[in-house]
Amino acid sequence: MTVRLPDGSVREVPRGRTVGEILQAWRPEESATYLAAILDGVAVDLDRRVEAGAALSPLTFEDRAGRDILQHSAAHLVAKALTEIIPEAKPTHGPPTDEGFFYDFEVRPLTPEDLEEMRRVINRTARAGDRFQRREISRAEAEEMFATNPHKLRYIHEAPEGETVSVYSTGDFVDLCRGPHVPDTHWLEGVHVLGFSAVQSTEGSGAPPIQRVRGVGFPTRAKLDAYLKMRKEAEARDHRAVGAKLQLFTFFEESPGFPVWLPNGMIVVRELERFVTEHLHESGYSEVRTPLLFDVSVYQTSGHWEHYRENMFLTTSEDRTFGWKPMNCPGSMMIFRSRARSYRELPLRLAEFAPLHRNEASGTLHGMTRVREFVQDDAHLFVSEDQIEQEIRVLLEWVRSAFTTFHLEWSYELSTRPATYLGDQETWDRAEATLEKVLKESGVQYRVSPGEGAFYGPKIDIHIRDSIGRPWQTGTIQLDYQQPIRFALEYQGADGKMHAPVVIHRTILGSWERFLGVLLEHCNGRLPPWLCPVQVRILPVADRHVELARGLLEELRASHLRVEVSDTLETLPKRVREAEVDRVPYIAVVGDQEIGDGTVSLRIRGAKGSASFSRPEFIDRVSRRVRERAFEP
RNA sequence: GCCACCGUAGCUCAGUUUGGCAGAGCGGCUGAUUCGUAAUCAGCAGGUCGAGGGUUCAAGUCCCUCCGGUGGCUCCA
Numbered sequence: 001m002t003v004r005l006p007d008g009s010v011r012e013v014p015r016g017r018t019v020g021e022i023l024q025a026w027r028p029e030e031s032a033t034y035l036a037a038i039l040d041g042v043a044v045d046l047d048r049r050v051e052a053g054a055a056l057s058p059l060t061f062e063d064r065a066g067r068d069i070l071q072h073s074a075a076h077l078v079a080k081a082l083t084e085i086i087p088e089a090k091p092t093h094g095p096p097t098d099e100g101f102f103y104d105f106e107v108r109p110l111t112p113e114d115l116e117e118m119r120r121v122i123n124r125t126a127r128a129g130d131r132f133q134r135r136e137i138s139r140a141e142a143e144e145m146f147a148t149n150p151h152k153l154r155y156i157h158e159a160p161e162g163e164t165v166s167v168y169s170t171g172d173f174v175d176l177c178r179g180p181h182v183p184d185t186h187w188l189e190g191v192h193v194l195g196f197s198a199v200q201s202t203e204g205s206g207a208p209p210i211q212r213v214r215g216v217g218f219p220t221r222a223k224l225d226a227y228l229k230m231r232k233e234a235e236a237r238d239h240r241a242v243g244a245k246l247q248l249f250t251f252f253e254e255s256p257g258f259p260v261w262l263p264n265g266m267i268v269v270r271e272l273e274r275f276v277t278e279h280l281h282e283s284g285y286s287e288v289r290t291p292l293l294f295d296v297s298v299y300q301t302s303g304h305w306e307h308y309r310e311n312m313f314l315t316t317s318e319d320r321t322f323g324w325k326p327m328n329c330p331g332s333m334m335i336f337r338s339r340a341r342s343y344r345e346l347p348l349r350l351a352e353f354a355p356l357h358r359n360e361a362s363g364t365l366h367g368m369t370r371v372r373e374f375v376q377d378d379a380h381l382f383v384s385e386d387q388i389e390q391e392i393r394v395l396l397e398w399v400r401s402a403f404t405t406f407h408l409e410w411s412y413e414l415s416t417r418p419a420t421y422l423g424d425q426e427t428w429d430r431a432e433a434t435l436e437k438v439l440k441e442s443g444v445q446y447r448v449s450p451g452e453g454a455f456y457g458p459k460i461d462i463h464i465r466d467s468i469g470r471p472w473q474t475g476t477i478q479l480d481y482q483q484p485i486r487f488a489l490e491y492q493g494a495d496g497k498m499h500a501p502v503v504i505h506r507t508i509l510g511s512w513e514r515f516l517g518v519l520l521e522h523c524n525g526r527l528p529p530w531l532c533p534v535q536v537r538i539l540p541v542a543d544r545h546v547e548l549a550r551g552l553l554e555e556l557r558a559s560h561l562r563v564e565v566s567d568t569l570e571t572l573p574k575r576v577r578e579a580e581v582d583r584v585p586y587i588a589v590v591g592d593q594e595i596g597d598g599t600v601s602l603r604i605r606g607a608k609g610s611a612s613f614s615r616p617e618f619i620d621r622v623s624r625r626v627r628e629r630a631f632e633p
Numbered sequence: 634g635c636c637a638c639c640g641u642a643g644c645u646c647a648g649u650u651u652g653g654c655a656g657a658g659c660g661g662c663u664g665a666u667u668c669g670u671a672a673u674c675a676g677c678a679g680g681u682c683g684a685g686g687g688u689u690c691a692a693g694u695c696c697c698u699c700c701g702g703u704g705g706c707u708c709c710a
Contacts, residue, residue: 304710
């Protein structure tokens with residue numbers, strides 16, 4: 001029989017050879033990295049026998065499919081370990097995830113001791129090198145084998161008619177599984193259990209409690225160690241720690257989820273705001289401010305009462321119930337409605353940076369990235385349908401410009417019509433096509449999430465990754481055909497008739513809170529100079545240089561820079577260290593030498609050592625970098 | 634909101650296993666040092682051990698309730 005390989009070559013091999021044997025003969029030097037293979041489009045084990053001519057290609061850990069196979073095998077290893085420790089545990093399922101894998105069990109609540117024990121058993125078992133052995137069995141046999149495990153029985157019953165039921169055994173552990181798997185547990189020596197947690201059952205309150213064990217797998221111990229090191233690094237960069245260290249923000253126990261901006265943080269927020277506001281003024285926006293509280297009838301009109309009430313804070317006064325606004329849109333709708341509108345006013349772009357309150361469930365709060373009160377760089381664009389395309393195009397250009405400023409890489413996600421939607425299908429199709437067209441033009445990577453759109457219109461979400469690869473959603477651009485109708489918005493067209501505008505809800509950075517959280521992790525607290533609370537710190541070498549330092553401070557202040565003098569009686573090395581720890585971008589040292597020749601010894605963050613600058617050169621350099629909003633000093 | 638874990642000085646943490654005097658480093662204050670690019674030396678102050686209740690001769694330590702945080706889950710117009 002003939003086997004076709006990925007390089008296009010064709011090999012004649014005897015019938016019944018295993019996939020692994022064929023691949024090893026093809027590329028002996030690389031075959032150690034093969035953990036499974038694709039046989040005629042189907043992922044299979046390396047010990048699968050090939051009985052007829054076929055196309056064959058190997059899978060390694062570097063392939064997403066190969067990586068998933070290893071994660072899934074790691075999940076089996078976890079199940080083997082846990083059932084060894086707690087024999088009555090009932091495994092349910094253990095799929096790969098973006099990060100690694102998990103395995104869900106019906107079992108008593110786990111303890112940290114269980115976790116330690118599990119790690120020990122996993123290490124031991126991995127080293128034992130048991131093979132993953134596939135066996136295809138009848139349904140009846142499977143039902144008997146898993147008679148005590150209702151979850152597995154359900155999977156057996158749910159499997160499509162005609163599908164082969166297979167089990168994999170590893171040592172004495174047998175699990176119902178489609179496969180494929182890595183050849184043996186030596187492949188799993190880089191498996192680590194990260195933690196466990198309860199999983200909210202989707203089957204209602206009567207269902208037994210499920211515990212999820214999460215982990216991650218690598219083909220070697222060294223790769224695992226590198227990953228764990230990266231995670232540790234990520235912890236050190238955590239914006240909650242960095243924000244506290246730099247005195248940017250904090251929280252009061254009495255106001256859980258409500259950020260407290262400290263003086264340093266307030267400077268950063270104001271600079272971000274200024275950055276965005278400058279753009280708005282150049283782009284034909286008007287700024288508005290609408291109330292924080294509305295009578296609930298407004299939310300009944302907007303649809304929030306129906307769809308968002310659980311997340312709203314309410315308050316009463318004189319027998320009226322008011323809701324704290326969770327979004328700015330109702331206020332903008334009411335401004336549009338407040339007088340007669342003409343097509344000549346469109347696009348009408350109303351921006352509003354107001355505090356929004358959302359009563360997020362306590363368990364979902366997370367530092368600055370998930371809070372109950374925040375301010376978005378929000379705006380609502382009232383447009384006619386033929387203006388949508390151009391407006392979106394301008395928005396994507398602003399996204400490019402903004403995220404480039406912060407050295408952040410972004411991608412888009414286009415979410416399309418969900419199962420239940422308002423409006424007619426034609427309008428949806430047209431809107432989706434417009435969004436996709438503009439996305440294509442932008443040249444930026446995007447993916448489509450079918451059915452994930454809001455019920456009132458399709459949307460484009462903006463995702464950024466921090467420097468260690470974790471994804472975050474920040475901005476969103478949403479088309480809305482419904483709220484204008486609910487608020488009975490209309491404008492008089494050139495044809496003299498009344499028309500409903502389309503509204504584009506859009507926020508680009510997302511919120512100051514989340515954006516700054518991600519930015520802090522991205523740059524590890526080394527904010528670009530234009531955002532830094534202190535841009536220049538001047539260190540006089542000794543007491544007699546303080547006057548000189550103050551003179552320089554005045555000069556820099558006159559150039560609108562944020563400067564301070566460090567004149568404590570600490571030693572110079574100590575004060576240099578403090579400035580470095582505070583991430584100050586420019587550290588200027590002045591002493592006898594500088595008095596003599598009118599220079600400044602400048603230490604630029606990120607560069608090694610210091611350099612001598614004349615005072616005008618120094619001031620010019622710093623103000624230019626700040627004015628240009630350069631990312632690095 | 635659900636499950637688990639955590640909460641000791643401003644910060645980072647030891648002490649909790651096995652109940653028996655409240656500890657360290659950094660930071661702060663005071664003094665000495667007048668210093669050339671990531672930590673000079675000495676002294677002092679700083680605590681309702683998250684809050685409340687219980688067990689005990691005795692609770693930071695054991696038990697219960699609550700609050701807050703963390704990791705997941707759910708949610709995320």
